[in-house]
Amino acid sequence: MSDYVIERVKTGIPGLDELVEGGFPKGDTILVAGRAGTGKSILATQFLYKGAMEYGEPGVLVTLEEPPHLIKRNMLRFGINLDSAIEKGVLSIVDLSPQKEITPVKIGEYPSFDLSGLEAIILSHMKKVKAQRVVIDTLAILAYKFRSRDILREEFFKLCAAITRTGATLILTSEIPAQHDGLGVFDIEAFLSSGVIVLYNEKISQTSRTRSIEVLKLRGSKHSSRIHSMRITDDGIRVFPGEISPGA
Numbered sequence: 001m002s003d004y005v006i007e008r009v010k011t012g013i014p015g016l017d018e019l020v021e022g023g024f025p026k027g028d029t030i031l032v033a034g035r036a037g038t039g040k041s042i043l044a045t046q047f048l049y050k051g052a053m054e055y056g057e058p059g060v061l062v063t064l065e066e067p068p069h070l071i072k073r074n075m076l077r078f079g080i081n082l083d084s085a086i087e088k089g090v091l092s093i094v095d096l097s098p099q100k101e102i103t104p105v106k107i108g109e110y111p112s113f114d115l116s117g118l119e120a121i122i123l124s125h126m127k128k129v130k131a132q133r134v135v136i137d138t139l140a141i142l143a144y145k146f147r148s149r150d151i152l153r154e155e156f157f158k159l160c161a162a163i164t165r166t167g168a169t170l171i172l173t174s175e176i177p178a179q180h181d182g183l184g185v186f187d188i189e190a191f192l193s194s195g196v197i198v199l200y201n202e203k204i205s206q207t208s209r210t211r212s213i214e215v216l217k218l219r220g221s222k223h224s225s226r227i228h229s230m231r232i233t234d235d236g237i238r239v240f241p242g243e244i245s246p247g248a
């Protein structure tokens with residue numbers, strides 16, 4: 001056995017560290033996947049906030065779906081005050097959420113679209129707060145701008161590498177498609193990530209659903225191979241390592 005130990009960062013999700021040998025490998029890219037409403041954004045934002053406020057690891061939230069004021073309002077329900085972290089200089093939000101006036105986009109309008117502009121913006125926010133954690137929620141929204149799967153993979157790879165090269169740990173969120181889409185964006189994201197966490201909210205009877213979480217893969221880690229119960233509580237997301245999900 002090697003005495004080389006992978007440096008890990010606490011996830012900030014009670015119960016999750018126990019499933020992943022103490023935390024996510026520092027500087028890795030982790031994909032948090034699941035259908036709509038499974039808790040991906042809450043988990044990723046909680047990871048950032050706890051990192052910034054409790055573990056001395058400032059963060060950058062790149063939001064491409066929800067506008068910051070809605071994220072802030074929703075997270076306050078869990079006692080997570082993003083504005084206080086921003087005021088302390090340990091959190092920065094890159095707002096790329098859709099604006100009210102959307103310019104119609106024609107197919108093929110972006111012959112050479114790339115992510116270098118986005119990369120520069122993210123890196124400058126990271127520099128500003130000395131970020132050790134970054135969340136992109138969700139990159140796949142930009143997928144339609146690419147003309148081929150190869151370009152998409154190349155661009156996603158370059159962006160993730162530029163972020164993690166600094167030593168920061170990156171969480172990507174991704175909606176698992178009900179039907180397989182042409183570009184296979186999810187497969188590319190999973191391929192680029194050294195860890196994949198899947199969230200579920202399965203129907204277990206006519207009248208109830210149950211939330212659960214699975215560590216599908218995690219590089220260099222003896223992670224749990226079971227599906228564990230998860231709840232969204234008043235304090236945010238909590239995982240129950242000892243509880244195997246009844247829906248599993």
Ligand SMILES: Nc1ncnc2c1ncn2[C@@H]1O[C@H](COP(=O)(O)OP(=O)(O)O)[C@@H](O)[C@H]1O
Pocket residue numbers: 034035036037038039040041042043077078232233234
């Ligand atoms: N205060 C709350 N208490 C319990 N559950 C909540 C609360 N706020 C939101 N939720 C649940 O979280 C879900 C949204 O989580 P979110 O992280 O935005 O999902 P995703 O990003 O996977 O689409 C909602 O569908 C709701 O079921």
Ligand SMILES: [Mg+2]
Pocket residue numbers: 040041042065137
């Ligand atoms: Mg979301």
